[in-house]
Amino acid sequence: MTTGPTYEIAIIGGGIMGCATALRVAAGGMSAIVLDQGDLGQGASGVNAGTLSLQIKRVKLMPYALKGHHCWEEMGDTVGFAKTGGYTLAFNAREAEMLHERQTLKSNAGAPIEFVSNNQLRAAEPNLTHKVEAASFCPEDGYANSSLTGQYYRGKLRDAGIPYREGCAVTAIDQGDGFTLTTPQGPIRANRILLAAGAWLKPLAALLDVDLPVNARVNTVSVTERLQPLMSSVIGHATGLLTMKQKANGTVLIGGGWQGRGTPQDGRGTVDADTVRPNLALAQYAVPALSAARVTRSWTGFEANVPDFYPLAGALPGVPDAFVLGCVRGGYTIGPYISQLMGDHILGREPEMPLFDPGRDFEKDTI
Amino acid sequence: MIRLVPNHATRIKRSETVTFTFDSEPVQGHLGETLVAALMRAGHLNLREAPNDSAPRGAFCCMGLCQECAVIVDGQVVEACRTVVSADLVVERA
Amino acid sequence: MSDLNDIAVVGAGPAGGNAALVAAQSGARVVMLDEQPAPGGQVWRGKTASILLAPVTPETTAGNGLRSALSESAATHLADTRVWDILRNGDHWSLQILRNGATEQITCRSLILATGAREYVQPIPGWTTPGVIGLAGATSLFKQTLSLPGKRTVVSGTGPLVFFVASEIRRLGGEVAAVITPNTRADWARATPSMIGQPKLLARGALWMADLILARVPILWGHAVSEVEGRDHVTGIKTINLKRGVAGLSFATDSLCLGNGLIAQIEAAQMLGAAIRYDPSLGGWVPVADPDGATKVDGLYLCGDGCGIRGAAAAALQGTLAGARAARDLGFSAPSPPVRPWQRAERFGRAMTALSIPHADAHALTTQDTIVCRCESLSRRDISTEITTGATSTNAVKSGKRAGMGPCGGKYCQTAIAALIAEQTDKSTSDVPPPTPRPPLRPVPLGQAAGDFDYDDLPIPKPAPL
Ligand SMILES: Cc1cc2nc3c(=O)[nH]c(=O)nc-3n(C[C@H](O)[C@@H](O)[C@H](O)COP(=O)(O)OP(=O)(O)OC[C@H]3O[C@@H](n4cnc5c(N)ncnc54)[C@H](O)[C@@H]3O)c2cc1C
Ligand SMILES: Cc1cc2nc3c(=O)[nH]c(=O)nc-3n(C[C@H](O)[C@H](O)[C@H](O)COP(=O)(O)OP(=O)(O)OC[C@H]3O[C@@H](n4cnc5c(N)ncnc54)[C@H](O)[C@@H]3O)c2cc1C
Ligand code: FES
Numbered sequence: 001m002t003t004g005p006t007y008e009i010a011i012i013g014g015g016i017m018g019c020a021t022a023l024r025v026a027a028g029g030m031s032a033i034v035l036d037q038g039d040l041g042q043g044a045s046g047v048n049a050g051t052l053s054l055q056i057k058r059v060k061l062m063p064y065a066l067k068g069h070h071c072w073e074e075m076g077d078t079v080g081f082a083k084t085g086g087y088t089l090a091f092n093a094r095e096a097e098m099l100h101e102r103q104t105l106k107s108n109a110g111a112p113i114e115f116v117s118n119n120q121l122r123a124a125e126p127n128l129t130h131k132v133e134a135a136s137f138c139p140e141d142g143y144a145n146s147s148l149t150g151q152y153y154r155g156k157l158r159d160a161g162i163p164y165r166e167g168c169a170v171t172a173i174d175q176g177d178g179f180t181l182t183t184p185q186g187p188i189r190a191n192r193i194l195l196a197a198g199a200w201l202k203p204l205a206a207l208l209d210v211d212l213p214v215n216a217r218v219n220t221v222s223v224t225e226r227l228q229p230l231m232s233s234v235i236g237h238a239t240g241l242l243t244m245k246q247k248a249n250g251t252v253l254i255g256g257g258w259q260g261r262g263t264p265q266d267g268r269g270t271v272d273a274d275t276v277r278p279n280l281a282l283a284q285y286a287v288p289a290l291s292a293a294r295v296t297r298s299w300t301g302f303e304a305n306v307p308d309f310y311p312l313a314g315a316l317p318g319v320p321d322a323f324v325l326g327c328v329r330g331g332y333t334i335g336p337y338i339s340q341l342m343g344d345h346i347l348g349r350e351p352e353m354p355l356f357d358p359g360r361d362f363e364k365d366t367i
Numbered sequence: 368m369i370r371l372v373p374n375h376a377t378r379i380k381r382s383e384t385v386t387f388t389f390d391s392e393p394v395q396g397h398l399g400e401t402l403v404a405a406l407m408r409a410g411h412l413n414l415r416e417a418p419n420d421s422a423p424r425g426a427f428c429c430m431g432l433c434q435e436c437a438v439i440v441d442g443q444v445v446e447a448c449r450t451v452v453s454a455d456l457v458v459e460r461a
Numbered sequence: 462m463s464d465l466n467d468i469a470v471v472g473a474g475p476a477g478g479n480a481a482l483v484a485a486q487s488g489a490r491v492v493m494l495d496e497q498p499a500p501g502g503q504v505w506r507g508k509t510a511s512i513l514l515a516p517v518t519p520e521t522t523a524g525n526g527l528r529s530a531l532s533e534s535a536a537t538h539l540a541d542t543r544v545w546d547i548l549r550n551g552d553h554w555s556l557q558i559l560r561n562g563a564t565e566q567i568t569c570r571s572l573i574l575a576t577g578a579r580e581y582v583q584p585i586p587g588w589t590t591p592g593v594i595g596l597a598g599a600t601s602l603f604k605q606t607l608s609l610p611g612k613r614t615v616v617s618g619t620g621p622l623v624f625f626v627a628s629e630i631r632r633l634g635g636e637v638a639a640v641i642t643p644n645t646r647a648d649w650a651r652a653t654p655s656m657i658g659q660p661k662l663l664a665r666g667a668l669w670m671a672d673l674i675l676a677r678v679p680i681l682w683g684h685a686v687s688e689v690e691g692r693d694h695v696t697g698i699k700t701i702n703l704k705r706g707v708a709g710l711s712f713a714t715d716s717l718c719l720g721n722g723l724i725a726q727i728e729a730a731q732m733l734g735a736a737i738r739y740d741p742s743l744g745g746w747v748p749v750a751d752p753d754g755a756t757k758v759d760g761l762y763l764c765g766d767g768c769g770i771r772g773a774a775a776a777a778l779q780g781t782l783a784g785a786r787a788a789r790d791l792g793f794s795a796p797s798p799p800v801r802p803w804q805r806a807e808r809f810g811r812a813m814t815a816l817s818i819p820h821a822d823a824h825a826l827t828t829q830d831t832i833v834c835r836c837e838s839l840s841r842r843d844i845s846t847e848i849t850t851g852a853t854s855t856n857a858v859k860s861g862k863r864a865g866m867g868p869c870g871g872k873y874c875q876t877a878i879a880a881l882i883a884e885q886t887d888k889s890t891s892d893v894p895p896p897t898p899r900p901p902l903r904p905v906p907l908g909q910a911a912g913d914f915d916y917d918d919l920p921i922p923k924p925a926p927l
Contacts, residue, residue: 039857046860059927091916102927131916151861154851166853225434225444225868225904226418239924249418249863257925261548268897270732273546273557277564278919281911285919291908292443296868299899309926329925371672376634379607380514397606399510404606412591412694418867419838423693425591427835427873429598430503431496432579434868434904435835443906448601449496451509 007033009346010181010190012170012204015045016335017325017342018196019153019164024343026162033190034157035183037169041150043198047301048332049221049255050080050146051243053234054111055088055103055138057330058309060367062109063353064334071336072144079152080145084245086234087121088136089128089286095238096134102238103136113138127230127287134238141234143245143253146332173207175319192321192346199264199302201312201326208319212312213362214304214327218260218269220276222298226250230289242282252293254283260300269300303331307362313342317359324358387456389438396452403429403436403448414438414447415461437461466492468787469556469569470536471544471729474502475773476765477575478527479780480754480787484573485536487788487795492567493536494558496543496903500528502765503577503597504773506604515607519665523773545901545910547572547733554760559905564912571760571787574730575780576767578723578744581876583819584827587689588719589835596720599626609635611716615698617641617686618720620817621666626718627678628669638714639679641700643721643820646682655812658805659774684709685826689717703822722817723770724876728898730767734758739891741818742811743769745876746895752800754783755790762787770817771810778803824880833881834874836867844878848885855879855896865896868904 009025011018014036022032034040052072057065072081088103090096100115107113116137121128157164165185172182173193181188197204199216227250235244241256258279262269276298284290304327306312311334316322325342328334341351360366382398389411396405403426406414413423414436426436429448436447439459447458468484470477473495481493493500499507505524508515515521531538539560546557556567580597582588594602594610596618602608603626613636616627627637656663673680687701687708695717700709724744731737735748735756747769754762764783765776781798788795827833829842839862852858855865858878865871865878879893901910 039852039854041860042856056925058925098924105927147860147863147866149860150857151847151850151852158851223866224907239921241921241924258922267734270548271546271900273548273555273566273900277911278914278921280907281914281919282921284908284911285914285916291906291911293907294444294868294904295901295907295910296870296904297866297899298901299897369675370631371668371675372628372631374634375516375607375632378514378516379512379633382511382513397511400512400606400608401509404509404511404602404608407602407610408608414591417589417835417838422589422832422838423591424589424835425694426594427589427598428579428595429601430579430595431903432869432872433835437868444904452511 006178007031007190009192009194010035010179010188011194011196013196013198014040014153014164015043015196015198016149016332017198017339018194019157020336020339021194021196021325021343022162023156023160024340025346026160028343028347030347032162033188034162034164035168035170035181035188036164036166039150039166040154040164044301044303045332045335046146046149047221047299048146049243049253050143050332051234051245051255052143052333053086053138053141053236053243055086055106055113055136055141055236056240056243057106057333059105059109061330061334062106062111064337065330066110067337068334069140075144075152079148081142082248083140083142084233085137085139086141086236087116087125088236088238089132090134090238091131091285092133099134099136099238111138112140125231125233127289129286129288143234145247170204192323194346195316195322195324196326198326199304201304201324203265205316205324208316208322210316210318212324212358213306216264217257217303217305218262218300219255219303220258220260220271220279220298220300221253221255222276222280222295223254224252224290224293225296227252227293230287235286237282237286242279242286244283244286252290254279256282262300264302269302271298271300308367310367311338311356312358313338313355314345314357385452385454387452387454387458389458390460398452398454400452401448402438402450402452402458405452406447465553466490466567466569467791468571468573469494469554469567470573470575472502472575472577472765472767473497473500473538474575474577474765475504475527475777476577476767476780477502477573478531479777480573480575480764480784481536482530482534483781483784483795484788485534487785487793489788489791489793491536492539492569494539494542494544494556494567496541498540500531500538503601506601509605512607520604543903545903545905547729549733559909562909564910571762571791573754573762573764573783573787574767575765576726576729578725578766578770579872580720581722581724581819582719582873583721583823584831584833584841584877585686585688586828586831587691589832590689590691590695591693592691592695592716593689593719594716596622596626596718597723599718600629603629603633607633609633610718611714612636613638613714614716614718615639615641615686615712615714616718618718619643619722619820620813622720622817624666624669624673627673631672631676637673637678638712639681640673641681641684641686643683643685643703643823644816648816652812652816655808659809679710681709685820685823686717686719687826703820721819721823722814723766725769726767729902730763731898732900733761735761735763737894740769742815743771744814744818752779752782752803753786754779755786770814771807772813775803775806775810778806824884827877833877834864834867836869837863839864841881844881845885848882853882853886855882855893858882859896871896
């Protein structure tokens with residue numbers, strides 16, 4: 001069986017992680033191809049809530065998130081970036097305590113988070129409920145429009161001369177003198193591979209007999225029709241279970257990681273009304289005027305996770321020249337930056353910040 | 368002129384007319400008919416402005432799907448084609 | 462309302478209504494839900510309370526028949542009830558329904574979807590002008606309120622509906638400026654053999670046509686409306702002779718009824734996992750179901766125009782088949798009605814659908830500046846550019862341009878967008894499925910979806926790890 005060219009790297013998965021890494025390695029002179037089973041940016045990267053919030057990032061990931069914010073700011077209008085600042089709200093004493101504890105740690109980790117008084121809050125966001133017990137603010141917070149991920153990276157890949165194939169699921173990987181990938185569009189050969197398959201990493205790694213402890217979360221997002229201006233910054237909840245912003249076009253996007261149904265192997269997941277309803281209730285509690293707003297769509301996306309909730313970024317254990325990047329909590333925010341680190345690692349350069357060994361012991365606190 | 372399809376207009380008996388307001392203007396409609404029917408009869412075809420190009424829009428599908436007839440009643444966006452006329456109804460542009 | 466029903470039927474048209482009747486007759490506990498105030502569906506839509514007295518039409522008679530049978534039946538009918546989400550929960554289905562301004566949940570062991578059709582309107586310049594309404598949509602104005610879209614109306618579109626609408630306008634005292642149909646007389650001649658079995662419908666159609674001719678209403682065969690004039694409201698239309706590609710007559714008018722056939726409302730079936738296939742003779746994408754409505758999804762049955770455009774007669778017969786099948790599968794002793802009558806009716810229905818589907822030239826009517834996605838005011842050029850730069854699926858175009866993210870949820874743009882994708886990427890339309898359907902099935906006010914709640918009772922899960 002003869003094939004086309006042998007690429008220096010084949011990247012499996014055309015989400016943010018895959019596409020952004022492709023751009024980095026290609027900039028370093030490596031010939032790359034990106035393969036996606038569906039369309040580019042139709043996985044988590046294209047359906048997420050788009051929140052760029054330091055206030056909901058994990059403490060140890062803060063340096064990465066700060067860098068990630070700068071990447072998004074540079075992408076600017078083409079990805080619908082807006083730095084609006086964000087408020088995180090606590091509605092009772094228990095949540096206020098949680099807010100103080102968490103935001104203090106995050107602030108110590110470098111996020112410019114401050115606590116704000118009720119008066120400040122009301123002046124800034126007059127449509128918020130008056131039942132706020134405590135609130136924090138981060139001027140760096142904002143959002144981008146995840147729907148544009150596919151469009152954005154398609155253009156970038158094309159500009160960089162990086163081929164990509166859509167509708168090109170990798171169903172088998174043969175090793176020996178590089179890698180040969182089986183796809184519906186014929187075999188593809190490459191010297192290296194990067195597994196960037198998001199919530200599909202486990203079955204993909206299994207093609208190489210590697211067991212990655214990846215599970216999928218089924219996050220839900222809802223959106224309203226266009227509304228009069230109701231809020232000007234990103235609104236969050238102390239538990240992280242509400243993220244909300246009003247886009248320039250007037251629609252309000254409501255997320256917070258409420259769980260839907262389904263598995264990545266089986267379609268695009270299903271919204272569960274039993275979790276959407278409390279998510280919407282929380283939004284309405286924060287901004288009572290939302291009550292009359294019509295919800296036009298709720299949807300789900302699959303986000304990958306490992307037991308210690310830290311990224312997988314580095315060499316795939318036991319398979320020379322194979323790499324893995326995924327499972328990043330807040331991966332939309334951090335994705336463009338951690339992909340640069342990953343790309344540098346693949347290019348044989350020392351990344352600016354440490355990666356996250358995919359072969360670590362997940363039961364221990366190793367990060 | 369011979370008509371094979373008879374004109375039934377005169378044989379239709381409708382409920383009393385009531386007055387409601389659309390965009391602060393009084394409009395007459397028959398109690399219980401759809402807002403769209405009353406607004407069309409009164410010549411109010413232009414119900415809203417489209418986003419982006421601000422072009423005028425009016426009822427289109429007449430079955431509650433297209434959302435082109437969206438208006439506001441009691442602070443709530445509703446489809447005019449699925450809302451019923453009553454006296455003193457206050458209908459605003461969405 | 463929390464009690465488990467044996468069968469829930471979504472849609473109270475000829476299909477859903479008959480499904481509910483036969484299932485209830487077998488002893489099953491049946492609930493039927495519809496967003497309309499009365500049963501009847503699109504074809505037999507009931508009148509609003511504003512009509513105190515009116516001459517009877519065949520639609521009134523048929524609708525009244527169904528309504529009175531249902532009111533005597535043990536089936537519970539929930540009117541003015543919108544189903545906005547459906548989910549499988551273990552061995553039953555849970556339906557989120559919006560009723561009296563609040564969300565309630567209904568559960569059932571088996572589910573029959575009889576959601577019917579909506580219409581396809583080929584985008585043409587000016588079709589967003591107030592005063593342009595759907596051709597099928599016009600019939601719902603007539604049926605509900607016996608009112609007219611304007612004083613002088615152009616009626617344009619495919620299939621038999623164009624003549625029905627023109628005739629109804631005349632019956633209700635309006636003036637028809639012209640009838641414009643892309644169909645040719647030859648199209649109709651070809652369809653005649655399949656109409657022989659439906660002499661009543663044939664006679665009715667002949668009467669409409671003869672009346673229009675006697676009244677000297679211009680009938681433009683093989684023509685389409687190429688442009689609508691007017692800004693705040695319709696003032697006139699231009700036509701094109703499709704065969705010769707030259708301009709036809711223009712007409713002054715204050716309203717236009719415009720349609721190009723029907724498409725099945727498949728979103729609910731799709732959401733629940735029913736496979737879909739492309740069949741133009743059934744109106745495009747349809748869910749896969751047996752003649753008696755059974756699907757590969759456990760406890761899910763489909764019937765009527767919602768699983769392929771076959772017309773009201775076939776819908777009613779398939780409703781009976783599906784209701785009986787669903788009841789039998791649950792162990793009730795329901796009849797096994799013969800499939801033959803449905804097959805005969807569907808042959809006629811398919812012939813009408815074949816006449817109604819957009820003409821091959823139809824897409825050329827959508828000029829580069831024509832709005833394709835009404836909700837977001839996106840032109841054909843906007844969509845085409847997105848396709849040219851690499852968006853080759855309806856989901857990708859939706860993500861990139863918001864086409865399908867507006868309040869209608871893509872119901873009125875996706876057919877045209879799929880055709881553009883197919884044309885520009887040399888794919889067959891059958892390789893361009895509609896985008897992933899998502900709830901709510903209709904826009905729902907947030908407060909009515911959330912319902913009353915106490916903050917302290919919200920089931921807020923454990924926060925994310927620090
Ligand atoms: C606007 C319109 C007008 C038509 N007029 C005619 C006509 O005059 N003559 C003719 O022969 N054919 C007509 N048709 C064709 C029509 O499809 C008929 O063939 C027939 O009505 C089909 O019957 P059905 O029971 O399958 O669906 P329908 O009669 O369409 O019934 C489906 C029912 O489901 C309900 N429904 C759907 N989704 C939901 C939901 N989420 N929640 C609650 N309720 C829901 C709808 O309100 C509707 O009453 C029309 C179609 C349309 C779209
Ligand atoms: C609903 C939701 C909301 C979220 N909200 C936020 C937020 O507000 N802020 C934030 O920072 N993060 C958020 N996230 C997280 C963030 O979206 C993800 O961490 C990030 O997008 C992951 O990117 P990825 O490239 O690893 O995965 P994906 O974008 O999922 O990409 C993986 C790709 O691999 C492809 N693929 C899989 N298997 C194969 C195969 N065998 N062959 C070929 N291709 C394959 C898939 O089709 C997919 O396109 C959210 C996630 C979800 C799901
Ligand atoms: S006219 Fe389409 S929703 Fe009312």
